[in-house]
Amino acid sequence: MASARYDGNRTISVCDTVPVQPSSGEVRIDVSYCGVCGTDMHIFHGAMDARVAPPQIIGHEASGVVAEVGEGVTAVKPGDRVAVRPLFFGGPAAYDRGHSHIGKNLKFIGIDAPGGMQSSWTVPDYTLHRLPESMPMTHGSMIEPAAVACHDVRLGEVAPGETVVVIGGGPIGLLIALVAADKGARVLLSEVNSARRGLAESLGLETIDPRSIDLVGAVTDLTDSAMADCVFEVSGSAQGAEAMTELGCGRGRIVMVAVHPEPKPVNLFRFFWSELRLIGARLYEPQDFNEAIQLAASGKLRLDRLITQITPIGDVQSVFEAIDASPDGVKYLIDCR
Template sequence: MKMMLAARYLGPGQLEAEEIPLPVISDEEALIQVDACGFCGSDLSIVAGTHPRAKAPLTVGHELSGRIVQIRSSSTSLVPGDRVTTYPLISCGTCHACTHGNPHVCRQLRLFGFDVDGGMAEFVKLPVSSLMKLPEEMPGHIGALIEPLAVSVHGIARTNLEGVQVAAVLGGGPIGLLTALVAQARGVPHVVVSDILPSRLELATSLGLHAVAAGADLKKLVMELSDGNGADVIFECAGSPSSAREMTSLVRSRGVIVNLGVFKKPVEIDMQAVNFKEIEVLGSRVYERRDFQTAIELAMQLPLEKIVTHSFPLRDVATAFKQFKMGEVCKVLILPTEYVS
């Protein structure tokens, strides 16, 4: 039996590189040799054992790029050797959201790497329908950023940026930085990123963004840039109670707040400010297929290399996860090596 190495969630607090059988594909499936796979904030809850759906043993990972090595399909033009990423959402197809064109907010939404084995492995078996072709010239580490970039593309698309002069992004992690870069690419003159970690503010500055500490300094800068009116748009990317409290004071009257951050529990929001300022508050969850395509088209135009601050071989996944969990890093990638035996 051919074996491969995979990053396996084995129980609360346990993420290890483990040998498992090489997947065998069926009709309308493909076997992908993984070039790179990134950690996501949701992986923290999986490995902590607090995610409501993820059950051990499980191969984690849904931010990936690779090449097709085997494919069994009569319904696609994809062939072995093509570079691809995966659209990792698994929708039920029957709920109201699915039947009304919004399967990304399916009532029973599942994902690769959460509900079924993901791609932080040397190889991954995926449905052909989930594959999206990448340009041949796109490096593997950039391809692995398409999924988080699509999150930001979707969040930006939730509101109209026409006439927007000042946008504030709360949270300088990967999603916050990518959201800021997309907003900048869409022509917003002033994009401000806030965080509490100096390392993230330094990274934001290196990307050509306004970077400022959360709190009083952030409000001062936003008001200076907006003649005291407040930001036209706030993109909440931290999922933090403190950003939920401050976002209504940072946005102008009739401004827009887009929530991309995933809050772990209900938080306080100043609904009086929402009322008095007629603030529009919008949710943004994951992405649609068109957001993936937009992200693929946009990726090579953005300085995404700087987002990847650390990379590790697959055999060192436990060490990589410890680094990621510390929070000082930005995007951590696993780069699998050939290991089939």
């Protein structure tokens, strides 16, 4: 079978590998599509070489069809259409407080273990979520990032009638904006890329270019000085970290979605003055996958509109190079069939 393998030095090669027979509690799926995530791009750039030991099969945003089940597996059967929640739990720890997705023993499949950019993928049975028969498998491969957005909005406690600001309009930012809008919130998306703003506007979202219009002033005008109930920092930029504390209302919430690998200045006075809350949001839990599947099946997330390109696995290197060359795209899918 074909597999996309990170070899280091900005190289993703396609190699022949042998399907892995499922052991007890495991399931082998025939992968349909696998999305390229920002994390995959970090791997491609070599930024995660300390964690990803090349050569390694990468990818984690996958849909597929169950091909074979190991002993004891009853939740799915051959022929079931599934999305993968790519988390491996290495055992309980007091630190987790029951939230294993942020546990010290967590392993991320596709980073810490072989991922989904391959024609056949063997994973633990508990990672699988069944997809409706009516859902395109392209949409099934986007359930993972949609689940991220559902998790973020849930932790942000977004409610009908609230004002939400999303800083950063990449794939996750767009999905957060769409999920928050579905909750009944008024959403303003701040994004510097004109192509992504145009896409967001075509999806019915309000947008702003923070380089040409003052974001704080715009939110002030939009809310008649009340400011935002919830702010999502998804840009990973110093400007986003600086702006987020200026946008919240009294007792407003700020949800930190982006990964900031280096410390950035944050106005802590604003947390004291307005009793703001800062909420970290990482990955997802099973209920977020279930909600993402429901929203995707309803058509509310407009997933077709977010797909920039679908490419056969044999041309996977060109996809990573295309993403590097242009920031305009949103979601690139690899056809692994």
